[in-house]
Amino acid sequence: MQKIAQFVLCRLLHWEITGKIPETVKKAVIIVAPHTSLWDFVYGRLAFWVLNIDVRFMISEKYFKWPLGWLLTILGGQKVKQTRPTKLLKEIFNNFKKNESYFLVITPEGTRKLVKNWKKGFYQIAMENKIPIVMAFIDYKFKKGGIGPVFYPTGNFDADMKVMKDFYLPFHARHPERYNLSNMNLKNTYK
Secondary structure: OHHHHHHHHHHHOOOEEEOOOOOOOOEEEEEEEOOOOOHHHHHHHHHHHHOOOOOEEEEEHHHOOOOHHHHHHHHOEEEEOOOOHHHHHHHHHHHHHHOOOEEEEEOOOOOOOOOOOEOOHHHHHHHHHOOOEEEEEEEOOOOEEEEEEEEOOOOOHHHHHHHHHHHHOOOOOOOHHHOHHHHOOOOOOEO
């Protein structure tokens, strides 16, 4: 799959994919921003294949009906029940504990629409499991994407969010009007 993804994304579509996760990192939450289009998933999935990173992403069980279910599983989809957030977090924590290597992709914006606040769940997951946050990016203006820094959360949420958002500030979304870092200052843009 890596060669096909590289041919499609890099040769045909002329994207540059960079970075890698250090071999010593076996588990991480991978956050991807900006997220303003369904195309982010398509380019992101191809980029993770190019980089040869086996990723998982959470998706509601309602989408796992035939014929979409088998495709979502192949792409790295992990079925989750629509339930209370605490139950979902417990399920995610268990996935990290029972797997030797596990990379979970989360979009901190939580939706493709413009949001004022980034979700806080990815940070809680990293802190609870004592794992790093890998900052992955997509930039439509320059047709670049890939893996950025590996960030180890300190427990000081406000300071850590500033570091992460400073990293994401220069990237260009497919729909800039939906990207909160393009539209507002960093003060109070998390939840």
